[in-house]
Amino acid sequence: MCLGIPMKVIKRDGDTAVAEAGGIRKDVRLDLVSDVDIGDYILIHTGFAIEKLDPKEALETLELIKDVYRAGMTGVVDETDIDPKQHPDKDPK
Amino acid sequence: MTDDLFDSFHDPAIGRRLAEELRRIRLKQSLRLMHVCGTHEHAIAKAGIRSFLPDGLRLIAGPGCPVCVCPAGDIEMAIQATERDDVIVATFGDMFRVPSSRTSLEEMKASGADVRIVYSPMDAVRIAEENTDREVVFMAVGFETTAAPIAATLLSGPPRNFSIVASIRLIPPALKFLLDRGGGSVDGFVLPGHVSVIIGKAGYQFLESQYGVPCVIAGFESVDVMQAVIELIHEAEGDPPYRVANLYRRVVSETGNKLAQEAIDKVFTVSDSQWRGIGSIPSSGLVLRPEYYHLDAAMKLGLKARGHDADLLPGCICNQVILGDSEPEECPLFGTGCTPYRPHGPCMVSSEGTCRARYLYRPVT
Structure with a gap:
């Protein structure tokens, strides 16, 4: 349930980003993290980045x-x- | 390069070396270590970590699965919502099959109710935006980790036809409860990594100041868990004072995720809450603040939390499993009257329930 997947940010657009892991791309929300750049790794839980790695x-x-x-x-x-x-x-x- | 770096935490070569170290350890006295996270149980069962623990070491699963501790009364509220034609219920997949006193969301869907499985609370908002003539009720289950995305979703300005059944539980009060209740002593805790992302190492300060029990914040790869167990053994066999060790520093900071804490605090307030099979634990849950009552499905639709007596169905020992007092294999129903295909108790339903993880990765005989 508290599963978090580390994904790499490949595109940023305001409060959302496209992140990738294992060839899978996903739209994710950035409401709960600040200063995210392309190339950063973020931990994704239920569609939200909850921390930067x-x-x-x-x-x-x-x-x-x-x-x-x-x-x-x-x-x-x-x-x-x-x-x-x-x-x-x-x-x- | 960085890919390889994060992959190293499930590198079999490193895992093997740690397994060798674990096998080599001779305990001075027997130890009971507890984790409180379904994802840890999954990692432990999948990597077979219990098979190479030193003699005398028990690694037990505590109340770490929010789906398993979600009381039947809360599920009942979502089920009442499904009985209305003008309602769509959205839920995480884990919650779909958990039985209440009379039925489950899955059975309601089979009999024609509109129940949809979502991955993110934002998916439920999207469903509400696409179905403005119906109320969309999101079954908001989770610990601190999930509370943050749920709070962010509510703060994002969902449409008027969106509401939640809040069944959010907090880990530190559960740890307090486990330590205070006596009996079945715990010599050390593997603390849940992703709850810790939100609350930070500081969220466990009371464990150092009030209880003095060895604790390690751990990640979820096999290497993380083995390192945590080795560290806990060293701590438990050493002398106090015991400090909370953070072995998951790649995502867990001292003070946690401030933005997440602020979002949670803005939307929710702490309340005494019911845990399935355990009972009420003081200050262990989150409920909506009055400013957000317009997002409370129970108030909007008049849902009633009935049927807490169904928290423990006949023959089920999920309550003892959740508290770490019994192993799943000690339940007479395990693997016979209760399997992932026909679950009887909540610990067999969720992919992170202790019984289900133990059943899926049971030794082949």
Whole structure:
């Protein structure tokens, strides 16, 4: 119910925008967010952007996550294993 | 690049490493951790996270599905509205099949009522604009996350033939209720990420100052949830004071979304509210402010919230499941008398109900 989908803003027009995720485009309302630019990522819930995503914070959280197993007992971390572009499990796009 | 960045939160390679870490943890004592979000339950069940939790750790689902806690009396109001020829009822899909004391919106539609499923409250407004000779009643169900778009919709100036049945519930009072009621103690909470987007980390300040229970705000990808569980274990096994940790900082700020809070506050005011299967929780719901009574379907059409006794249908233990006191599998009806195809209780209806998530992703035997 509280599902939120991160989408990328590709067009802006006043209080509305066109946002895209996974090849799907949607008209969304911007009533609840400010300073949205084309190229920004916004979190969409029931047709409304409820927040902008912060790439810097996302990167920092990922580093924290990697620290969990770097600090753990798993031994040496093979960085290629966690590079999204290189590991084999990633869904082809 | 940024696509890849956000995708990393469901990267199987990272997920595997976290799963390995989780498996390796040996608890000092058994722990009960609770999440209060249907989307978390869905992520946990889908990624099979319970299968690699350390021995002694229980990850239970609390009252995190607004559809499941929507009292039968509120559904009854929407059903009364469907009985009028001059009314169209618009609802989120999740709400469509939830039974009240006598029937559901789905059954009303099957018998000829005009019930339409919408994705956004703005879709319901559009239906009202296209059908000016009929009243459009939107079944406004949700937590804080959904309250904000609903408020924005009401502030956008909907037409005169638009109104809502408000059944909006708030998460912090429910957490208070869970902590105050005693019994079935909770050693830590995974806090709902998208409610947190609206209320911010500050919305949980009382958990630090009054209760001192470990809490982590978490996102909804498998990696987010595993990281949250690992963090909670470390917190719970460490020494107080416990702080609310925010692991979903890519969208959750300290003070939350101010525009959303203002919109909610403009339209709604806090009220004691009924939770299906639980009863009344103080200051746990939102009702329209008097200035917006012209958008209240109950007042406009004289709808009555009857049939709260149907909150728990015979044989159903949804109330215990919602409070985390019982696992869905402990219900005698689970998977036999109650399935997603023929749901008996609300937790099996919503795509985020605990029983439904558990049924859909049950182990294959």
